[in-house]
Amino acid sequence: MRKTLIAAALLLAALSGCGEKAEPTGGSPARQEPFTVMLDYFPNADHAGIFAAKAAGLYEKAGLDVKIQTPPDPSAPLKLLRAGKADVAISYEPELLLARDAGADTLVAVGALVQVPLTSVMALPAARVKSARDLAGKRVGTSGIPYQSAYLKTILEQAGVDAGSVKETNVGFNLVPAMLGKKVDATLGAFWNYEGVDLARRGRKPVILRMENLGVPAYNELILAARRESLDEAGASRLRRFLTATAAGHRLVRDDPAVGVDALLKADPGLDRGLQEAAVKATLPVFFPQRADQPWGWMEPVDWANYERWMRANDLLKRPPSEAPPLTNEFLPGEGLGASARG
């Protein structure tokens, strides 16, 4: 009798629950809102925190059914974001500024995935490049990306090297093969936390010079971007929950990098465990802001302004600055309407 009563009560509760709010998702216990994340590239160590958050069910707990999508090419995420095909896209600070300059000024950075530049100058020992000064008279391979060529110009200027003596060659995406094949002496564009770690693990002893030590203004290599028009009350709530869960995912990886590596390998079994683990460990310090009182994902408005000024000085941006700022920290965990005043 008691059992039937309980069962009846449960049934009633379930029925009334159904009547109260008719959810499109139907019988599932918690409402799961679809949320698409567009990666910048194929899954790799840079995405460890996101895959860890997904594998640990953090997004599910936040009421988000997160779909992680690989883009057609690294320039596509912002286009697809603008077309409404994603809620959040991973891109690069310079790419976002360029997209906004091209008219997509409703796109806004809502968090930094990697705090500092990963792009670096790299050379193999045989090329005898130990500092920016050694680039004089050398052949430098780049991917032909205009702002990266501008990095090279700035680096040579800072080191007092005559730019005319350096031969820049566009090697496309074959930065490392071009070095291995001795077609160039150094490259600018390979990531220190990936190609650099890979070469070091293979005993090739790469010399790595990082952008922030060469006079290139500080920038966030990887950012999470969103569309302002999709950030109405419901959209902002989804984004906040996504960023909070992603921050928690990064803390999981910090506590145990293997969590992130396992999640990555589950997403793409073609990845090399040893390399991914080494790359995740190398990237860990720059997944988080330098100051402990800043939340995960924090972007420094002053740094952004400096970087944008540098882009203008190098004729990379054409239009006058947009009214709407290119970044906002207000959706980060612990930030909000009141707290955003400090940003």
Add this chain to the structure above:
Amino acid sequence: MSAPRLSRLVAPAVVLLVLFGLWELVVRAGWVDELLLPAPTQVAQALWEDRSLLAPDLWTTTTEVVLGLAASLVLGVGLAVAMHLVPAVDRALRPLAIGSQAVPIPVVAPLFVLVLGFGLAPKILIIALICFFPIVVNLSDGLRKSDPDARKLLRSLDASPWQRLRFLDGPSALPAGFSGLKIAAAVAVIGAVLAEWAGSESGLGHILVTANGQLETARAFAATALLIAEAIALYAFFAWLERRVVTWEPKA
């Protein structure tokens, strides 16, 4: 297999063995960095050791290639016949068909994704886009080259355009059509790789990207070996089918 056919395999086998031997020598002697060019034995080793990784990717790519080829066959044959029957269609669509071959995949891939999403559909479309062209060109040229005397005869018998297609132009265009199909089969595999480079979760093209990104050159070459094998197998299949269907042509 008869003795003469077996002996025909000796020459290509010897050439291959000599090539592989030289290749192995070049790498083992350290003339080329093994991260750039792995030795054939290293590729064979990768094929064996990564078999559990490569097999599902081979399956994905094969599915895409077969569906893409089927789509291009339907599209190609339909277009060639329409162009043959209605000259206005030929004039209107031929420049477009040629132009379609000049479109770089990276330009259209984001658009395909926008319209079709990320699944199988954009891959099939990219393969079909690349493969329908040799089918259309070969088949429509073949349709035009039927025997003029036979054409006169059919006209004197008051045959309809459909009857002419069914009894004369169609059969006489089959060898050319099969040539187009064999070319399409060989390039379909490249189409699948291009399609997978434009965003994918699996497939041999996908493994090429991740292997290249991790300097796992032997694995990239192993995937390439599978792509080559697949192209040869598809070509051989259509050559066999041609021999079964076109029985009236003198054997080369």
